Structures are given as C-alpha cells and as structure tokens.
Amino acid sequence: xxxxxxxxxxxxxxxxxxxxxxxxxxxxxxxxxxxxxxxxxxxxxxxxxxxxxxxxxxxxxxxxxxxx
Amino acid sequence: xxxxxxxxxxxxxxxxxxxxxxxxxxxxxxxxxxxxxxxxxxxxxxxxxxxxxxxxxxxxxxxxxxxxxxxxxxxxxxxxxxxxxxxxxxxxxxxxxxxxxxxxxxxxxxxxxxxxxxxxxxxxxxxxxxxxx
Numbered sequence: 001x002x003x004x005x006x007x008x009x010x011x012x013x014x015x016x017x018x019x020x021x022x023x024x025x026x027x028x029x030x031x032x033x034x035x036x037x038x039x040x041x042x043x044x045x046x047x048x049x050x051x052x053x054x055x056x057x058x059x060x061x062x063x064x065x066x067x068x
Numbered sequence: 069x070x071x072x073x074x075x076x077x078x079x080x081x082x083x084x085x086x087x088x089x090x091x092x093x094x095x096x097x098x099x100x101x102x103x104x105x106x107x108x109x110x111x112x113x114x115x116x117x118x119x120x121x122x123x124x125x126x127x128x129x130x131x132x133x134x135x136x137x138x139x140x141x142x143x144x145x146x147x148x149x150x151x152x153x154x155x156x157x158x159x160x161x162x163x164x165x166x167x168x169x170x171x172x173x174x175x176x177x178x179x180x181x182x183x184x185x186x187x188x189x190x191x192x193x194x195x196x197x198x199x200x201x
Contacts, residue, residue, distance in 0.1 A: 005201075006198060006199060006200040006201070007182070007197075007198070007199040008196070008197075008198055009173055009196070009197040009198075009199065010194055010195070010196050010197075011077075011166050011169045011170060011173070011194060011195045011197070012166075012192070012193075012194045013162060013166065013192060013193030013194055014162045014165065014166070015077045015162055015163075015164075015165025015166040015167075015168065015169050016074065016075065016076055016077055016165075016169075017074065017075040017077060017169050017173070018072070018073070018074045018075075019072070019073050019074075019075070020071065020072050020073075021070055021071040022070075024070060024071075025070050026070070029070045029071045030071065032071065033071055033073045035176050035180070036073060036075055036176075037075065038080070038172070038176075039075050039077055039078070039080070039169060039172045039173075040075045040076050040077040040078035040080070041075065041076045041078060042073060042074070042075055043074045043075065043076050044072070044073065044074035045072075045073045045074075046071075046072050046073075047070060047071060047072075048070055048071065048072055
C-alpha cells in the first residue's frame with residue numbers, strides 16, 4: 001500500500017476510530033480503509049464529495065480526448 | 069479525502085488488550101484461569117475475568133473492572149451497574165480502549181510499511197495519526 005496516498009486517523013477519548021483516505025480519488029480508494037474494520041464494528045462508511053468531484057474531472061478529460 | 073469510515077473499537081485480540089492495559093499505566097492482573105471480581109464492599113462478585121484492574125487502582129467507591137474472554141476469543145469489559153456512571157471507572161475503560169486502538173493502528177502501519185506521525189489533542193484527549201507510505 002506504500003505510495004498509495006495517506007491515511008488520517010483520529011482516535012477519540014472514548015477509543016473510537018475515524019479514518020480518512022487522502023490523495024487517492026475514485027474507486028481506487030474504496031477498499032484502502034478495509035484494514036480498519038478489524039479494530040471493531042463499522043458504524044459509518046461513506047464517500048466524500050471529493051470522491052465524485054475528481055471522478056468528474058477524469059471523465060471530462062476522457063471526453064475531450066475522444067473528440068480529437 | 070475521498071473515503072471516510074468510523075469504527076467502534078472492540079477488544080478482539082488478547083495481545084493488543086494486554087499491550088493497551090500496559091500502556092494505560094494502571095496496575096492489572098492477568099489470570100490464565102478467570103478470577104472473580106471484587107465489589108466496593110470487598111465482596112466477591114459472581115463475574116469472572118482474565119484481566120482485572122482492582123478497585124484500589126480505580127477509586128474507593130469503584131468495583132473491580134474486568135475483561136473477560138468470550139467465545140471466539142474476543143474480550144468484553146465487565147463493568148458493574150454502579151460503575152456505568154462512575155467517572156473514574158469509565159475514564160479508565162475509555163483510556164484502555166484508546167490505547168487498544170492506538171496499538172492496533174501502529175501495528176497495521178508497521179505491517180504495511182507506513183510511517184506514523186502522532187499528536188495528542190490536550191483539549192479533547194483525542195489522538196491524531198497520519199500514516200504515509
């Protein structure tokens with residue numbers, strides 16, 4: 001996993017964990033946090049707006065390339 | 069950021085629980101055969117556990133705090149009804165859980181070859197870790 005983005009982990013005073021994937025966009029980041037699941041019960045799992053924004057950017061480039 | 073996940077930490081691994089108890093800085097007992105917890109009046113309670121923080125290390129009104137192995141090898145915290153509302157016992161349990169989560173994240177980072185930087189927020193008590201390849 002080295003070289004594939006970074007992780008920001010917060011452990012609150014009650015011992016619960018919140019994890020974020022950074023510097024990786026789109027479907028590639030979907031499973032990068034799965035290792036955290038071994039620590040306990042997943043209570044929230046969501047994509048952030050950044051996930052979709054970067055996907056749209058990629059789509060536009062692909063469309064522009066296709067018109068040439 | 070493109071993916072966000074929250075985890076309610078559970079004591080799933082004995083080695084990490086032991087490490088967390090050591091890191092939390094409070095004396096504890098480890099029993100191969102589960103031992104009885106003791107109540108605040110000195111009475112032996114029916115509950116048993118493999119890891120025990122005795123009440124003398126929690127506060128004069130506290131009962132023992134135990135961690136009992138469940139089927140499947142996970143551990144459950146044994147907290148008396150009174151201690152559900154006892155700040156010292158709840159604070160100690162929260163600290164053990166936080167240390168467990170810390171030990172878990174550090175171990176997984178090592179396994180994946182990730183470097184860890186860590187900061188503790190003095191105001192909230194939260195620990196922030198950044199893992200990079």
